[in-house]
Amino acid sequence: MSRIFGAVRQNGYVVRDIRGAMDHWVNVMGIxxxxxxxxxxxxxxxxxxxxxDLHMSVALANTGDLQIELIQQRNEAPSMYREFLDAGREGLQHMAYWSTDYQGLYDxxxxxxxxxxxxxxxxGEQGRFAYFDAEGHPGTVIEISDISGAKGFFFEHVRQAAIGWDGTDPIRELGR
Structure with missing residues (x-):
């Protein structure tokens, strides 16, 4: 547990092929x-x-209480994801901490x-997130995310879906 941010709740992976990454996590990792x-x-x-003007695709799944996030940037807009990829990296880019007191943690x-x-x-306002430029080693960018609103309920839904998951319906597309 971080004495500053609390427990790590999510590991975020920046990938070049999100569908291939989901397939890997399902078929190799069983997640x-x-x-x-x-x-x-x-x-x-x-x-x-x-x-x-960032365009991105995101996929979320849980392994126990840890959420795994996959991010594929779809354009060349400036972002820390683009910087990570341009440095020749792919994989773990950040660790996220969640808070119902986002502004307090941010400050x-x-x-x-x-x-x-x-x-x-x-x-909306309860969907705020920030990435702090604290990477001293690849994969150690710090994200904080406000879970005091709908995002918190959705993250809990993702966690619950993973409990006892039998491998069926491995990719659930939202917003279609």
Missing amino acids: GPWFYVDRVQTDFFRHRGVAS KALSLGYRVGQEGQIG
């Missing part, structure tokens, strides 16, 4: 089901303080000297 959104709609997204991180690398919002 699923995956909840897949082909085109995530953000309310806003900023990279290093500047608005960016605490800033007061400790963390710098926002990217941030955005999905589905």
